Amino acid sequence: MAQHGDGQQRATSASPGGRLSASESKYRQIRIAGLTPRQHILRCAPFGFRGRLHAMKHHEVIVIGAGVAGIYQIKRLADLGIDATVLEAGSNLGGTWQWNRYPGARFDSESYTYGYSFSRELLEEWHWKERFSGQPENLRYLNHVADRFGLRKYMQFNCRVESAHYDEAQNLWHVRTGDGREFTCRFLILTLGLLSIPTLPRLEGMASFKGRSFHTFDWPHEPVEMAGKRVAVIGTGATGIQVIGEIADKVGELTVFQRRPNWSAPLNNGPISDAEMADIRRRYDEIFATCARTPGGFEHEPDRRGFYEVTREERLALWGKLYDEPGFGIWLRNFKEIFTDEKANAEFSEYIAQRIRQRVKDPKVAEKLIPRDHGFGVQRVPLETGYFEAYNRPNVHLVDISETPIVGVTETGLRTTEADYDFDIIVYATGFDAITGAFDKIDIQGVGAERLADKWRTTISTFLGMMIHGFPNMLMPAGPQSGSASTNYPRGIETGVNWCTDLLEYMSANGYSRAEATAEAEKRWTDHVTNMYAMMLMRKAKSWFTGYNSNVPGHEQGTVRYLVYNGGAPKYVNTINAVAANGYEGIVLGADRGAPPAASQPTAVI
Numbered sequence: 001m002a003q004h005g006d007g008q009q010r011a012t013s014a015s016p017g018g019r020l021s022a023s024e025s026k027y028r029q030i031r032i033a034g035l036t037p038r039q040h041i042l043r044c045a046p047f048g049f050r051g052r053l054h055a056m057k058h059h060e061v062i063v064i065g066a067g068v069a070g071i072y073q074i075k076r077l078a079d080l081g082i083d084a085t086v087l088e089a090g091s092n093l094g095g096t097w098q099w100n101r102y103p104g105a106r107f108d109s110e111s112y113t114y115g116y117s118f119s120r121e122l123l124e125e126w127h128w129k130e131r132f133s134g135q136p137e138n139l140r141y142l143n144h145v146a147d148r149f150g151l152r153k154y155m156q157f158n159c160r161v162e163s164a165h166y167d168e169a170q171n172l173w174h175v176r177t178g179d180g181r182e183f184t185c186r187f188l189i190l191t192l193g194l195l196s197i198p199t200l201p202r203l204e205g206m207a208s209f210k211g212r213s214f215h216t217f218d219w220p221h222e223p224v225e226m227a228g229k230r231v232a233v234i235g236t237g238a239t240g241i242q243v244i245g246e247i248a249d250k251v252g253e254l255t256v257f258q259r260r261p262n263w264s265a266p267l268n269n270g271p272i273s274d275a276e277m278a279d280i281r282r283r284y285d286e287i288f289a290t291c292a293r294t295p296g297g298f299e300h301e302p303d304r305r306g307f308y309e310v311t312r313e314e315r316l317a318l319w320g321k322l323y324d325e326p327g328f329g330i331w332l333r334n335f336k337e338i339f340t341d342e343k344a345n346a347e348f349s350e351y352i353a354q355r356i357r358q359r360v361k362d363p364k365v366a367e368k369l370i371p372r373d374h375g376f377g378v379q380r381v382p383l384e385t386g387y388f389e390a391y392n393r394p395n396v397h398l399v400d401i402s403e404t405p406i407v408g409v410t411e412t413g414l415r416t417t418e419a420d421y422d423f424d425i426i427v428y429a430t431g432f433d434a435i436t437g438a439f440d441k442i443d444i445q446g447v448g449a450e451r452l453a454d455k456w457r458t459t460i461s462t463f464l465g466m467m468i469h470g471f472p473n474m475l476m477p478a479g480p481q482s483g484s485a486s487t488n489y490p491r492g493i494e495t496g497v498n499w500c501t502d503l504l505e506y507m508s509a510n511g512y513s514r515a516e517a518t519a520e521a522e523k524r525w526t527d528h529v530t531n532m533y534a535m536m537l538m539r540k541a542k543s544w545f546t547g548y549n550s551n552v553p554g555h556e557q558g559t560v561r562y563l564v565y566n567g568g569a570p571k572y573v574n575t576i577n578a579v580a581a582n583g584y585e586g587i588v589l590g591a592d593r594g595a596p597p598a599a600s601q602p603t604a605v606i
């Protein structure tokens with residue numbers, strides 16, 4: 001609420017009378033981070049003006065979501081002088097890092113590869129304190145970015161977008177928010193987050209519980225007193241594993257309700273000293289160049305030796321080293337066969353199982369913590385701090401709900417088929433309606449009132465993960481099937497945001513006002529994404545990478561949904577850059593506002 005008022009005041013005072021200052025209305029030169037500087041100039045005028053933001057109903061661009069992607073998107077638009085606003089459901093910016101305040105929430109990307117790369121000054125001035133920075137610091141960082149670059153004035157908080165309908169006659173999007181406001185825009189940019197719709201179990205009696213209970217995503221903003229409390233955690237994904245490791249020694253009794261264990265390896269976090277930070281600053285160019293050439297967008301480069309070309313002793317030596325190193329090296333510096341070859345994956349999984357057996361004292365508990373239904377790395381690998389050691393504590397108990405399922409929530413706790421358990425606090429670490437969930441929450445209708453939810457009901461289909469046939473002028477810098485879900489997220493979204501912004505620039509420079517991916521280009525891209533799953537072991541795993549969620553009707557069976565681009569960041573970037581270089585082939589660009597597309601230039605994109 002306070003932020004909303006604050007933003008309103010700033011917007012008004014920055015542009016008295018809603019008019020642009022002389023300097024604001026000047027032509028602006030466009031420079032795109034990491035790409036060759038563009039020579040052409042974008043004029044503000046055709047895109048309208050930034051005026052009394054909150055009083056205006058029309059914006060040239062509406063961005064939905066003020067998380068990591070939305071912040072960078074509005075930065076790019078603001079730099080170009082394009083009239084744009086960000087509509088954000090939350091009470092402040094930050095997305096994931098604004099919502100997820102559970103104990104233990106932190107990066108598992110190296111902090112300095114998670115930060116934005118677009119500003120040298122920002123890189124120079126920000127000191128990451130830990131190799132894998134925690135939620136409070138991450139949120140401070142995002143707020144710092146917004147304030148440093150004056151982005152908050154473009155953002156409107158506490159307004160959840162409920163619908164977005166494309167109006168063919170006017171070539172405009174009509175956007176409605178939960179508080180009844182209506183907007184129009186020429187371009188709709190969806191930066192909704194991949195994991196922004198939390199899902200709860202469908203258990204009887206959930207409302208009857210007399211203690212406190214919350215999903216980790218909705219963790220209260222004020223501190224939750226846990227000392228001496230009896231706490232239940234349901235779920236052992238990346239979130240549950242972080243929470244459990246963090247609170248095990250801070251609560252009275254901790255009972256973990258595990259349905260399927262997850263493969264997990266040490267985060268190996270540590271502080272970053274002044275000297276180390278100075279070195280990181282010196283190496284930033286090199287760090288980002290490495291991220292750009294690795295499949296995952298990290299500093300971790302795959303071991304290029306063939307799994308079977310080296311001896312078992314050499315494999316063990318590599319794995320021993322990686323297990324003790326920080327971050328995702330154990331997953332991403334490994335042999336590539338881990339992802340594609342059952343036998344190689346099984347050998348490595350058994351190595352990790354042995355490490356678990358070494359760390360967990362009770363052999364029966366250790367065996368329960370070892371996954372049997374999938375191999376290491378075919379689901380998103382959680383990184384942990386003291387997770388396995390938590391089970392060596394006398395106050396931590398593991399309940400295997402694959403054997404004794406939870407049948408309901410009572411006034412005092414949880415009931416399984418075997419016993420009743422009493423708790424003061426129940427933590428639901430039960431995951432998200434991932435990737436498409438946030439799209440499904442908005443009533444998005446394109447040409448001919450086609451509903452996106454209907455189009456995607458059986459098969460997800462996109463062009464480059466950033467556009468959808470039948471939904472003109474709607475852009476998704478981090479959409480399903482884009483490069484973002486499978487890469488270090490900020491590296492992926494910078495790519496996506498730059499591409500989408502470049503498209504707007506191109507349209508402005510060439511007098512286009514309507515862009516729509518062709519059905520053919522969309523099919524080619526979707527087939528390409530789908531075919532890549534065929535070679536990946538991950539296709540067999542029940543995880544959000546394949547669209548599984550036991551709490552969402554229709555997604556509980558684990559029938560594969562092709563949501564993630566598996567070709568790696570360099571290939572993705574090359575592909576989308578080639579599309580742009582070839583005059584946005586695969587996209588129909590139209591010049592007449594309100595008229596059907598004037599020209600079509602679909603050609604192969606892959």
Ligand code: NAP
Pocket residue numbers: 105106107108109195200201202234235236237238239240242258259260380401429430431432544550551
């Ligand atoms: P998740 O990986 O989907 O895990 C959800 C957990 O809850 C699973 O163990 C699941 O068991 C269990 N569960 C769900 N519904 C249940 C039910 N009805 N009854 C019992 N158990 C139930 O979700 P997440 O842990 O929130 O992680 C999601 C993603 O968020 C991660 O993969 C990661 O990408 C991201 N994340 C990132 C960070 C970070 O960057 N540091 C931290 C946390 C999360 P089943 O497996 O049996 O369904």
